[in-house]
Amino acid sequence: MATSVWYDLRQKHTGIIHINLPIPRLVELSLQHGEGHLTESGALRVSTGKYTGRSPNDKFIVDTPSVHDEIWWGNNQSVSEEAFGRLYHKVLDYLGDKELFVFNGFAGADRQHSLPVRIINELAWHNLFVQQLFLRPEDTGWPVPEEAGFTVLCAPGFQAVPDEDGTNSEAFVILHFEQKLILIGGTYYAGEMKKSIFSILNYLLPRQGTLSMHCSANQGSRGDVALFFGLSGTGKTSLSADPERFLIGDDEHGWNDNGVFNFEGGCYAKCIHLTYKNEPQIWDAIKFGTVLENVVFDEQKRSLDFNSEEITENTRAAYPVSYIPGSIYPGTGGHPETILFLTADAFGVLPPVVRLSPDQAMYYFLSGYTSKLAGTERGVTEPQATFSACFGSPFLPLSPVVYANLLKDKIAAHKTRVFLINTGWQGGPYGIGKRISIQHTRQMVSAAMAGALDQVCYTTHPVFNLSVPLTCPGVPADILQPQTTWSDPKAYEIAALKLAAMFHKNFANFAGMPATISAAGPFPGL
Template sequence: MSSVDIIAEKISTLLRQNHFYHNLSVPCLVEKILARNEAVLTSTGAIGATTGKYTGRSPKDKYIVKEPSILEKINWGSINQPISSESFEKLYRKIINYLHQKEEIFVFDGYAGADINHRMGIRVINEYAWHNLFARQLFIRPTEDELASHTPDFTVISAPTFKANPLEDGTNSETFIIISFEKRIVLIGGTEYAGEMKKAIFSCMNYLLPQKGILPMHCSANVGIEGDVALFFGLSGTGKTTLSADVTRKLIGDDEHGWSSSGVFNIEGGCYAKCISLSREKEPQIFDSIRFGSVLENVAINEETRVADYEDGSLTENTRAAYPIQAMDNIVDPSLAGHPTTIIFLTADAFGVLPPISKLTREQAMYHFLSGYTSKLAGTERGITSPEATFSTCFGAPFLPLPATTYADMLGGLIDQHHVQVYLVNTGWTGGEYGVGERVKLKYTRAMIQAAIEGDLLHTETIKADNVFGLEIPLHVPGVPDDVLQPAKTWVDQNAYYIKAKELALKFKENFKQFSNVAEEVYEKGGPL
């Protein structure tokens, strides 16, 4: 019997135990969560859970098993760290034995991928009931007929209270997120942060989909009444979820998508919205989606009234709300649509020098996609307490097992094939760097994106407002003061602006050196002057 068969048999044996609960309904899971004191019931009916010291992803604790069939395909390095098959199998046996000792374990069967031609069957095995509710709300829930014939292509086993021994297990710490592509298993331990499950499956799809000629994307997507699709690329905190939740357009999905020969499809079945400072006034669709069955993660809850305080970031700035996409009224169901006409690259510029919106040439689009500049915002990863300038290839480097140029080449081909217009939108700072300037007003960003999607900017007069980045900035956008559009004009000290702009430009150039030999034309024509 092969090691794959042995592992499959161990899982089958595990799931035959009486203390395993398979595919519980939302009310039953909520009852279990409350009975087990895993979380509290909030005033809206959502459950409120906390995750201890791990309030964000742990990228330094993520591994891919070094297996023969993938050895030459993976972009090994600090993001895709290798771990041996021996270490994986040792940890697997430990976790299985650990879960055997638990009184109750929870199992969810579902899918990743709204397009039935490209979806992947998944099984999630959880130590915590609230993690199982999270999985049920974030992944695609099967119908009764689909459940009867469901076969998992990948299995996630999550045991938050199981901690690795780095000396014995070959890990960096007690925490680990390990993907085995040959055995089709994800092991998660030592962290209670539920987002690790969704991102692990996204990483799997980022490996598998390109082999089928499908581009996986870390983006949100929506569609207009005439079928015009818009994509929003960006890392956590840049506004993907907020800006794609538009009352005038239908939401396809808020975070992860595939782009096939048929069009765009959501990889997930739910939303994982960052909700620090959330309000009904600013984000009504998200606010009203947080109701019974939703999961609030690390949101401060009043002990007496059980009302969520979205302004309170004492636990973390990375407060989250997980809910099924069907909790929103203005959605596409099933979550798929045609080919995009507009792509928005979102960046939260902590330097405060990039324009609020700029129109990109093809070379600039490829340059900024490969660069993936933004700021890591507080709480999205352990150790980040204030915005920090960073580059994350394809706006999703932590989730890309393959070389970045694989995804960039696919995107470039699709942009050309479907004549897509690309814009760079800065949702970060203006009038000065972080600590001096202020965030670009949400109402201005919404107005700029609306103008871009509706085609109003295609023939608008533009200007290259500085000789640093060479970006085309529209001179006028309905609903936005003209001075806001040109970042230099928002700074009191013009000399300070140019010093800071040149400083950021040097960071771009230094980062892009890794691609200069494989994307020479993009390097020369798409980057800072």
């Protein structure tokens, strides 16, 4: 295959190609093509069909000599150059007479580490999505890139044939680092484009000494920056969209010698059970130009039902960060004073807020714990522990130790305080206990960022070896100690020991870590 995707495409293509169309025009074309519906809020509502989330089993990296020894193959599937080449030309043939939409922009708000991207779409709404999610030249003031650092070729209508194409299904997401190309097909879920670019940056930036992170970030009035790490559903977007602070970005950031910077120009918020009361900034961001994925709506009234899980629990809203009042664009900030690891513990045993030592920060960063809930996936009948290294293992081409060591060095250099925040359940597991209120969680987060938890008294958790504050401004003291919220102390102990054992088992994957870090988890021997 040729090294220039853009050249190959233009050689074969006979249809219309639109480049960097304005947002209103993309909305118009999406409606004209029957790709979506305009809702009462002005947002464009679309359906992604069979795939309502990422498809990790359909993601591959092309195994070439230049990357083979660097890739964390225990976490990534390989595909040969030959198989990739055959599929690539099939996709070009499929797109040959299609009306196409091209976005030329950037990923990375730090100009020094910005990656020029070209994203080629079969659908107008997909191009609207990437224009809202990535950095637009007209917004940054940077010139339109003449050459792409990476190209995404997205053809959702093309379906692979596994027996012929070496894929696992009709869907595929393939990263080719040498050709600087991402090939996507068989899935209409727009998040695949976003996360593929994130995976590319997770490969490129650490090799340049910049830590790439799956986290949101905001900044206070005195310039203090906070990072929020967490998997889907733990509250990254909700907690970072704080009316009292300035949003830098909601999902993906880098941390270099200058400070932190957003990889994107937009947000991709979960909106299941969205209410104005709990998340006013996200609620108000759902307006003209916003893309709503799979939200149930009334086709006659064009009204939205954010509470319905009829299609999926993973409903999403994609909008530019400028839709959040007081947001920082392009998203850059200083070195973080506070880091918050977010987990939604459905077992109901972790404290709602704890302070982590540097070794504990490495332990819980590498663990990346949260839990899946009963009913959210077929076959899941009770809460299941999920460990995702660095709070984002599906997007890590390199070993998690690479990212952990970079984080350790930066925490030490900038004396960053680190906390673990449980946004999950108390008083019992999911189905018995209650979820910690977002109002109390916001109070704990605010106290951690303001330094109000630096001087309070702490106690050590008897199972998890964590420092738990005895008091926190604005939070009832009785909810800070999770064991006191259960009616049956023995049942709590059994549940806590069960989760602790899961931590120990998972951390065995990092046997080469220093002994001080390995010992920073739940008490040894439990």
